[in-house]
Amino acid sequence: MKAPTPGTTDALPAAAGSSPLVARLLYGPTGIGTHSLRFAPALQPVPAPPAVPEPPHALHAPQPPEQPEPQAPSTPSSSSQRIEGLYCPPAVRDDRALADEVNARLVEWAEKEVGLYPETELRDALVGFDAGRSVVLCHPDAVGIDHLMAAARLLIGENAVDDYFCEAEYGGTADRRGAALAVAQSAIDPAHNIPRYEADWRAGLDSHPALRSMRSAMDYFEALATPAQAHRFRHDIANLYLGYNAEGDCISRERTPTVWEYLVQRQFNNFRPCLTLTDSVGGYELPAHLFADPRVQRAVTLSSNASTICNDLYSLRKEQASGRFHYSLPTVIAAEEDCSIEDAFQKAIEVHNDIVHLFEEQAAELSATNPLVARFVAGLANWMSGNHEWHAGNVGTRYATSP
Numbered sequence: 483m484k485a486p487t488p489g490t491t492d493a494l495p496a497a498a499g500s501s502p503l504v505a506r507l508l509y510g511p512t513g514i515g516t517h518s519l520r521f522a523p524a525l526q527p528v529p530a531p532p533a534v535p536e537p538p539h540a541l542h543a544p545q546p547p548e549q550p551e552p553q554a555p556s557t558p559s560s561s562s563q564r565i566e567g568l569y570c571p572p573a574v575r576d577d578r579a580l581a582d583e584v585n586a587r588l589v590e591w592a593e594k595e596v597g598l599y600p601e602t603e604l605r606d607a608l609v610g611f612d613a614g615r616s617v618v619l620c621h622p623d624a625v626g627i628d629h630l631m632a633a634a635r636l637l638i639g640e641n642a643v644d645d646y647f648c649e650a651e652y653g654g655t656a657d658r659r660g661a662a663l664a665v666a667q668s669a670i671d672p673a674h675n676i677p678r679y680e681a682d683w684r685a686g687l688d689s690h691p692a693l694r695s696m697r698s699a700m701d702y703f704e705a706l707a708t709p710a711q712a713h714r715f716r717h718d719i720a721n722l723y724l725g726y727n728a729e730g731d732c733i734s735r736e737r738t739p740t741v742w743e744y745l746v747q748r749q750f751n752n753f754r755p756c757l758t759l760t761d762s763v764g765g766y767e768l769p770a771h772l773f774a775d776p777r778v779q780r781a782v783t784l785s786s787n788a789s790t791i792c793n794d795l796y797s798l799r800k801e802q803a804s805g806r807f808h809y810s811l812p813t814v815i816a817a818e819e820d821c822s823i824e825d826a827f828q829k830a831i832e833v834h835n836d837i838v839h840l841f842e843e844q845a846a847e848l849s850a851t852n853p854l855v856a857r858f859v860a861g862l863a864n865w866m867s868g869n870h871e872w873h874a875g876n877v878g879t880r881y882a883t884s885p
């Protein structure tokens with residue numbers, strides 16, 4: 483989500499009250515709530531996962547989203563909002579009422595607990611972003627609304643870090659991005675130090691809405707995830723910030739990378755952290771040794787990459803309209819192959835579709851190995867499909883379909 487900025491933000495968080503810039507960020511509702519800045523609880527035994535996972539119970543009867551049958555590549559779409567030929571199986575649940583409830587709770591959290599996006603227009607942007615529908619579509623096997631909220635808060639926090647520390651129009655600057663992202667990582671991976679510096683660190687986190695949001699979102703997540711799942715998430719977010727830095731480096735130099743380098747970058751600057759919490763939201767755990775299996779990692783990476791390239795395609799027109807230097811899979815293909823952006827867009831669709839097929843092959847192989855792994859890869863597929871549906875449905879507010 484691109485939030486209008488409440489003024490130029492200093493990317494490096496400072497102790498509360500130490501800078502007028504920080505003070506500007508603190509206007510409006512403040513107070514971090516009781517969940518924020520709490521240290522991770524003491525290590526506790528990991529509850530053993532059930533041998534066979536409990537069947538997911540939907541909060542509401544599953545309602546397939548209104549959409550045409552999954553489309554074969556190159557088949558024209560009946561909906562102008564869909565990218566023609568972009569292959570993805572349909573999402574299995576859509577529920578507007580549930581999404582609205584998640585959005586309402588998100589606004590309450592943002593306003594009352596973390597002081598994020600405090601102005602009316604910013605609240606509207608938060609609702610317009612429709613994180614509620616995203617998590618409802620992407621996690622059809624969620625245990626309940628608390629689990630959906632855990633995913634939604636993290637999604638908002640990740641976007642807030644991107645908005646405030648990385649996006650030029652919201653205050654991110656190249657010379658401070660790396661330092662700001664290291665501090666942002668500490669919002670989910672606490673600093674351990676002598677009391678004096680821990681206190682300074684806490685004040686530093688408390689001084690910035692994006693940091694408060696990530697800290698609070700992580701607290702909620704840790705309350706329902708196992709320590710191994712929380713650890714997995716921290717690792718994925720560190721990689722995400724590596725990707726944010728790579729993108730920022732190219733943008734500040736206005737350098738268009740080669741296609742292979744771009745794909746490497748995008749594998750880090752990626753929706754992966756949203757996909758890999760599918761088991762936490764579903765109320766079960768894929769044990770660390772199974773998660774680490776290279777075949778599972780391949781399935782995670784392919785589904786995450788497809789989801790992120792889907793974003794590149796749906797975002798292209800918006801990014802072109804911004805007038806700022808940007809790059810994405812279509813633009814790097816156009817540069818490397820010296821072709822039109824329209825041709826490059828089609829080639830990017832093919833890359834996306836081939837990745838989805840590779841994921842499906844890997845998922846089919848894995849699903850035969852173990853019921854927990856089967857459920858996990860089904861969760862990855864659900865996320866990929868829900869994300870596709872969310873992007874296609876968010877055209878009016880955020881995305882446009884073709885160059």
Ligand SMILES: CC(C)=CCC/C(C)=C(\C)COP(=O)(O)OP(=O)(O)O
Pocket residue numbers: 483637640641644722751752753754755756790793794797
């Ligand atoms: C929510 C999350 C983990 C995001 C990480 C990666 C990311 C910011 C995207 C995949 C979105 O890409 P982009 O920065 O290009 O954003 P929009 O196109 O403006 O949606």
